[in-house]
Amino acid sequence: MSKQPKTNFMALIAGEVAPAARPEEPAAADRIVTMSSPEPEPVVTLKPRERAPTPKKRPGIKERTHQFSLYIEPEVYDVLRSIAFEERIKLHALVTEGLDLVLRKRGSPSIRELIKKAG
Secondary structure: OOOOOOOOHHHHHHOOOOOOOOOOOOOHHHHOOOOOOOOOOOOOOOOOOOOOOOOOOOOOHHHHOOOOOOOOOHHHHHHHHHHHHHHOOOHHHHHHHHHHHHHHHOOOOOHHHHHHHHO
16 A cells, blocks of 8 residues: 655645545445444353452551550650660550560560460
């Protein structure tokens, strides 16, 4: 198939070249298409793939623990923060250590013992 020649628009504007003839449109009667109802295609049902069982993971800290807020004076917070910084531990570890001391003082098992009992 050969390329159609490019239209020279300047010649077209000047009237030197006649515009290309458009293809004739089919008559209205020829454009009417009758459609018969097509046969419905069969419905395909796909079964979901069976997934391999995922191994049970130990729940994370947020799933297995309770959260509570602790309101302390800014001076106490600053001292706890400096202790945590000097010992390179988190505030959580210091608060947990304090809770463990309260439990032992009251005759309750320590946090570690309670966790072992729970499994």
